[in-house]
Amino acid sequence: MQGTQQPTSQTAAYQATDRTVPTRSADRASYDKEVVHAILDEAYVGHLGFVRDGAPVVLPTLYGRVGERLYIHGSTGSRPLRMTGQADPGLPVCLTVTHVDALVLARSAFHHSINYRSVVVHGVAYDVTDPEEKETALHALVDHIVDGRSRDYRGANKKELAATAVIRLDLNEVSAKMRTGGVNDEPEDLELPHWAGLVPLRKGYEAPVADALLAPGTELPDYLKTL
Amino acid sequence: MQGTQQPTSQTAAYQATDRTVPTRSADRASYDKEVVHAILDEAYVGHLGFVRDGAPVVLPTLYGRVGERLYIHGSTGSRPLRMTGQADPGLPVCLTVTHVDALVLARSAFHHSINYRSVVVHGVAYDVTDPEEKETALHALVDHIVDGRSRDYRGANKKELAATAVIRLDLNEVSAKMRTGGVNDEPEDLELPHWAGLVPLRKGYEAPVADALLAPGTELPDYLKTL
Numbered sequence: 001m002q003g004t005q006q007p008t009s010q011t012a013a014y015q016a017t018d019r020t021v022p023t024r025s026a027d028r029a030s031y032d033k034e035v036v037h038a039i040l041d042e043a044y045v046g047h048l049g050f051v052r053d054g055a056p057v058v059l060p061t062l063y064g065r066v067g068e069r070l071y072i073h074g075s076t077g078s079r080p081l082r083m084t085g086q087a088d089p090g091l092p093v094c095l096t097v098t099h100v101d102a103l104v105l106a107r108s109a110f111h112h113s114i115n116y117r118s119v120v121v122h123g124v125a126y127d128v129t130d131p132e133e134k135e136t137a138l139h140a141l142v143d144h145i146v147d148g149r150s151r152d153y154r155g156a157n158k159k160e161l162a163a164t165a166v167i168r169l170d171l172n173e174v175s176a177k178m179r180t181g182g183v184n185d186e187p188e189d190l191e192l193p194h195w196a197g198l199v200p201l202r203k204g205y206e207a208p209v210a211d212a213l214l215a216p217g218t219e220l221p222d223y224l225k226t227l
Numbered sequence: 228m229q230g231t232q233q234p235t236s237q238t239a240a241y242q243a244t245d246r247t248v249p250t251r252s253a254d255r256a257s258y259d260k261e262v263v264h265a266i267l268d269e270a271y272v273g274h275l276g277f278v279r280d281g282a283p284v285v286l287p288t289l290y291g292r293v294g295e296r297l298y299i300h301g302s303t304g305s306r307p308l309r310m311t312g313q314a315d316p317g318l319p320v321c322l323t324v325t326h327v328d329a330l331v332l333a334r335s336a337f338h339h340s341i342n343y344r345s346v347v348v349h350g351v352a353y354d355v356t357d358p359e360e361k362e363t364a365l366h367a368l369v370d371h372i373v374d375g376r377s378r379d380y381r382g383a384n385k386k387e388l389a390a391t392a393v394i395r396l397d398l399n400e401v402s403a404k405m406r407t408g409g410v411n412d413e414p415e416d417l418e419l420p421h422w423a424g425l426v427p428l429r430k431g432y433e434a435p436v437a438d439a440l441l442a443p444g445t446e447l448p449d450y451l452k453t454l
Contacts, residue, residue, distance in 0.1 A: 019284070024304045044327045044341055047274035049283035056276035056283050057246070060325040060345050077251045098287040100271045103372050105451075109380045110387040112369050114271055118287050142339050145330050146426070153336045153421050160337040183438045191442050194379050199451065200433040210424040211410045213417050221422050224332075 019122050020175035030176040033068075039119045039176055040065055040097055044145065048072065049094040050080050050125075063095070064140030068171040070095065070121065071128070071137035073164055080125070081165040090124035095169060103199040104179075107189040115179050115198065122173040128166040137166045148223035246349050247402035257403040260295075266346045266403055267292055267324055271372065275299065276321040277307050277352075290322070291367030295398040297322065297348065298355070298364035300391055307352070308392035317351035322396060330426040331406075334416040342406050342425070349400040355393040364393045375450035 013031040014020070022029050030036070040046075040063075049058045059080065064071045072095075074081045084091040102115040128134050139150040156164065183196045205227050208220060240258040241247070249256050257263070267273075267290075276285045286307065291298045299322075301308045311318040329342040355361050366377040383391065410423045432454050435447060 019279075019282075023306050023309075024302050044330070045325050045343065047276075047285050047323055047325070049274075049276040049285035049321070051278050051281070051283050052246075054278070055246075055319045055349070056278050056285075056321045057349075058274050058276035058283075058285055058321045058323040058347065060323060060343065062341065075251050079250050082250075092282045094276070094283045094285045096274055096285040096287060098272050098274070103271070105373060105376065107381055108387075109365060109369055109377070109383050110391070112372055112376070112380070114289065114372070116272065116287065120284075120286065122282070122284075138336060142336055145339055145341070146332060149332065149339070150336070153339070154334055154416055154419055156336050160335075164337070185438075189381055190440050192381055193442050193445055194381065195437065195445050195448050195451070196441060197435055197437040199373070199435045199454065202429045202431040202433055204429040206427040206429055208424055208426045209409075210422065211412075214423060215418050215420050218420055218422050224422070224426065227426065 014172065014174045016175070017173050020120065020173055022175075022177060025177070028177050028179055030178070031174070032176070036119050036171070036174055036176050037065065039099065039117045040070070041144070043097045043099060046095045046097045048080060049096070050083065050091055052079070052083070062141060062144070064137060064142075064144040066136060066140045070169045070171065071140055071166055072125070072169065073138060073141055073166045076163055076165045078165070081167055084125045084167045085127045085165060090126040093123060093125045093169060095121040100201055102201060104183060105196055105199065106183045107185045107192045107194045107196045111184050111186070113179060115181070117176065117178040119174065119176045121169060121171060123169050125167040125169050128168050134161070134166050137168070138164070146223060146227070152221060152223075241399065241401045243402070244400050247347065247400055249402075249404060252404070255404050255406055257405070258401070259403070263346050263398070263401055263403050264292065266326065266344050267297070268371070270324045270326060273322045273324045275307060276323070277310065277318055279306070279310070289368060289371070291364060291369075291371040293363060293367045297396045297398065298367055298393055299352070299396065300365065300368055300393045303390060303392045305392065308394055311352045311394045312354040312392060317353040320350060320352045320396060322348045327428055329428060331410060332423055332426065333410045334412045334419045334421045334423045338411050338413070340406060342408070344403065344405040346401065346403050348396060348398060350396050352394040352396050355395050360395075361388070361393050364395070365391070373450060373454070379448060379450075
């Protein structure tokens with residue numbers, strides 16, 4: 001991701017705000033939409049923050065992206081979704097997504113770190129009530145798990161749709177932050193005998209494990225062979 | 228992790244509270260300390276939520292665990308750490324840690340899911356000012372990245388210690404939540420021709436990449452060979 005820290009044009013970047021300019025390591029921040037989208041699309045789970053009785057709550061959640069909108073779904077009984085439905089005009093939230101790419105082992109304790117890519121989205125979540133938008137959102141949520149899957153399942157029926165709440169969070173106040181590259185030790189520490197370097201984390205997938213009760217003749221679909 | 232959902236004894240479990248009892252899928256919740264510790268110890272990054280100007284903020288952070296205490300560190304200029312130092316008696320926070328273990332592809336859109344393990348910690352963060360506790364915390368933070376590493380580095384000097392803030396979050400109001408196992412389709416959907424099953428995510432590490440400027444004769448340490 002190096003070399004992508006700066007937005008390529010005004011229209012391809014989010015406007016920085018007081019909340020999205022980091023207090024430190026500002027050189028690691030990016031407002032580039034392509035950078036933000038790539039980080040969001042690669043992750044499965046985001047961490048959704050909201051305020052309940054004055055205290056912060058952070059819950060893991062699946063999400064889907066349609067252009068500049070994120071959708072989150074869950075049971076109509078789930079706390080943030082219920083709170084969003086009851087809030088007027090919406091529920092202030094923060095959704096954060098992080099990839100850990102490598103452990104960074106420096107010669108000094110101080111410079112230990114990790115290589116990561118994260119996105120922080122500030123905004124207000126709104127209940128999605130329009131049936132068409134809700135369907136679009138639910139397709140996006142499944143396609144976010146596996147691209148193309150929404151053309152190969154039994155769609156939600158009325159009862160399931162009624163049990164599912166969907167909320168929308170627009171991508172307006174957004175920033176990415178990342179650390180890439182190697183170890184940043186102090187020059188005077190370079191001769192120390194401690195091993196230093198990166199330990200990259202494994203990424204990707206293990207072989208799919210088919211359900212024991214697959215209908216006869218059901219084969220592994222192409223979109224899973226190319227994951 | 229199946230079979231570990233219930234605490235084995237009162238002393239080995241966190242006390243459930245209004246905030247830690249989920250509004251749904253309560254059978255996926257656990258208050259068992261061993262379960263919680265294992266989830267915390269396996270992850271690198273937690274998502275720290277706090278309230279700023281009435282709105283939620285969620286930031287990724289490294290952390291370390293010493294018994295029933297979590298430590299988070301950062302620059303003294305970082306927002307949540309600075310806010311904790313200024314808050315009296317401390318800063319209400321929520322720290323959440325999540326592992327994604329597998330994608331769950333069901334025959335129906337509704338039953339798509341992921342297998343995951345998460346921990347949510349509610350509490351108040353306190354600034355760590357005692358030098359001995361701060362040193363313990365910083366060791367734990369590095370050992371959390373790679374176990375044993377704190378015996379093989381150049382420790383922080385006065386200037387580095389002064390630039391580093393550490394906050395403490397006690398494990399009192401804590402719960403784990405997880406989904407394990409296979410696909411939960413409706414009985415009437417089993418004959419549908421859609422592939423269903425799990426796609427496990429790859430875990431582990433790639434080969435370590437040594438810094439180009441390692442001191443001559445510095446070999447890969449044993450604690451990295453057994454990662």
